[in-house]
Amino acid sequence: ALVGGGVSWYLLSRPGPEGTVAAYVAAWTSGDYASLDPLSTTGQAAELHTAVAENLGVESVEVTTGEAVVDGGQATVPFTAALDLSGTGTWSYEGELPLLRVDGEWKVDFSPAALHPALGPGQVLARSDVWGERGRVRAADGTPVDTPDVSGSIQMIVGEVGPATADDVAELGPAYREGDPVGRSGIQRSHQERLAGTPTTVIQVVEEGAEPAAEPDDPAVVATLEGTPGQDVTLSIDLEVQQAAAAAIIGQDKATALVAIRPSTGEVLAVANVPGGFNRALEGQYAPGSTFKIISYDALFGAGLSPDAALDCAETVDVGGWTFKNAGDAAYGAQSVTEAFATSCNTALISEVADRLDGASLTAAAERYGFNRDLDLGVPALSPSFPTPDGATALAAASIGQGQVLTSPLHMATVPAAVADGNWRPPVLVTDPAPAGLPEPAPVADADRLRAMMRAVVTSGTAKDVGFTGEVHGKTGTAEYGAYVEGEEMSAHGWFVGFEGDVAFAVIVEDGQSGAKAAAPLARRFLEGL
Structure with a gap:
């Protein structure tokens, strides 16, 4: 073996120094610095190469060598080294390896100058970095939203910039020093590299153990790599839609959230929360x-x-030994599919689910609408979860959005958006840089039927008394939570999801008890504000 397991006597004892040079370069470029010392005369190569690699943030090395010039038992070999430096780019320089023939073997006559010609005894290379102007985070129309005067919900998305800690430096690399401005949360953190740009890096000679100077004297500088300013990040947030969303829920005394999405693209138009502090x-x-x-x-x-099927909205239905009922113990009797959906009849739906579906088929449908996948917004977001129902009772509960099903307002806004567009699309928050690797839109085969059913919710169903105007389509929801106690009403969150034109939305009011009474009026206020 050339390196790592002992050096081949045959290779090193050849008449020319080429074998030693090849082994030395192989160890250098692979980062196997411990194998440099057996190839050199002094036993100092490994320590200095390691120090330089750590100081400069060397991520990879390429070395090309020229023809050896041999003079008896001495030789020199010119080389060009290209070092890929963390957070900066590639730095190339030229040097020369001196070699001696010792006891019949060629060795690199190592000194600091063999690593870089500017180095003398007791010296090492280090870097200092100066960061340029940071990029801005902007709304869809180009307005900066990384300012303290934007809403708290947008501030949570944008995130904060703060001084780098020791942990940040360890994660981000040698281009950073403690105290440098770095993204600490939100888009500022997830897009740190783009927003920060690259620093102007000064590579300098310093004494071993010394810190690099922020502004070194010219003789100490061996190279300057010019940096690039940060680039902006553009969000899909539409500030007019955002204002309408915020105005719709401001003053709520219960925790409330509203998300709006553009169905044709999946772009997130607005995100609003009351109270602040948690998105x-x-x-x-x-x-x-x-x-x-x-x-x-x-x-x-x-x-x-x-x-066109005729359904039966009975007062109760038993599935797997569990009795399901409708809100308010309602029983509507014979209904069309649209009527059962518009009145949100549980028993009619559950009866059909029990006859026609199983856990796998309902899970497959849920996954076509984005369940069981990461949403990858660039900021923290819940991954909606739909565990495959195990048994008839669990299947029935899941079909009415209970049991172990978990979602977020963001994700639920994508569901009416899918019906509106005819395709489920993942939500998109960052438009520049353009998102990469988005899944293909998932077609909704029966979107036309579902649109008509969602329209009926507003015109003749559970939301008919809310006072919507225009062509609003929607679905109310009351999501029970907490421990079930027989004979007692469970606490419930109120939902309303829907769309009008190319704007889809989801509203939730925690502990709102009724989607029609708590959430739908906020959706109406939102749409009226557009």
Whole structure:
């Protein structure tokens, strides 16, 4: 072996120094610095190479060598080294390896100058970095939103910039020093590299153990690598839509969130939370309640349910030994599919689910709408979860958005958006740089039927008394939570999801008890503000 397991006597004892040079370069470029000392005369090569690599943040090395000039038992070999430096780029320089023939073997006559010609005894290379202007985070129209006067919900998305800590420096690399401005949260953190740009890096000679100078004297400087300023990051947030969302929920005395999405692209238009301090619009986890029925009916249509079928909205239905009922103990009797959806009849839906679906088929439908995947916004966001129901009772509960189903307002806004556009698309928050690796839109085969059903919710169903104007489509939801106690009403969150034109939305009011009474009026106020 050339390095790592002992040096081949045959290779090193050849008449010319080429074998030693090849082994030395192989150890250098592979980062196997411990193997440099057996190839040199002094036993100091490993320590100095290691120190320089750590000081400069060397990520990779390429070395090309020229023809050896041999003079008896001495030789020199010119080389060009290209060092890829963390956070900066590639630095190239030329040097020369001196060699001696010792006891019949060629060795590198190592001194600091063999690593870089500017180095003398007791010296090492180090770097200092000066960062340029940081990029801005902007709304869709180019307005900066990385300022303290924007809403708290937008501030949580944008995040904060603060001084780098020791842990930050360890993560980000030698281009950073403690105290340098770095993104600490949100977009500022996830897009730190783009927003920061690259620093102007000064490579300098310093005495061993000394810190590099921020402004070194010219004789100490061996190279300056010019940096680049940071680039902006553009969000999909539409400030007019954002204002309408914030105005719709301001003054709420219960925790509330509203998210708006553009169905044709998946772009997030607005994110609003009351109170501030926690981005429940993106990170909150809730059962979707009856808003999930959009997905359940889509699954039923795929399993053969006719839109003209006659359903029975009984007062109760027993599945697997568990009794399910409707809100307010309602019983509507014979209903069309659209009527059962519009009135949010649990028992009619569950009866069809029990006959036509199983855990795998309902899970497949949920996953077509983004469940069981990371949303990858660039900021923290809940990954919606739909565990495959185990048994008939769990299947029935999941079909009405209860059981173990978990979602967020952000994710639930993508569901009516999918119906509006005819394709489920993942939500997109950052538009520049353009998102990479987005999945292909997932077609909604029965979008036309679902649109008509969602329209009926507003015109003749659970939201008919809310006072919507225009062509609003929606679905109310009441999502129970907490421990079940027989004979007692459970606490519940209120949902309303829907769309009008190319704006889809989801509203949740924690402990709102009724989607129609708590959440839908906020959706109406939001749409009126557009």
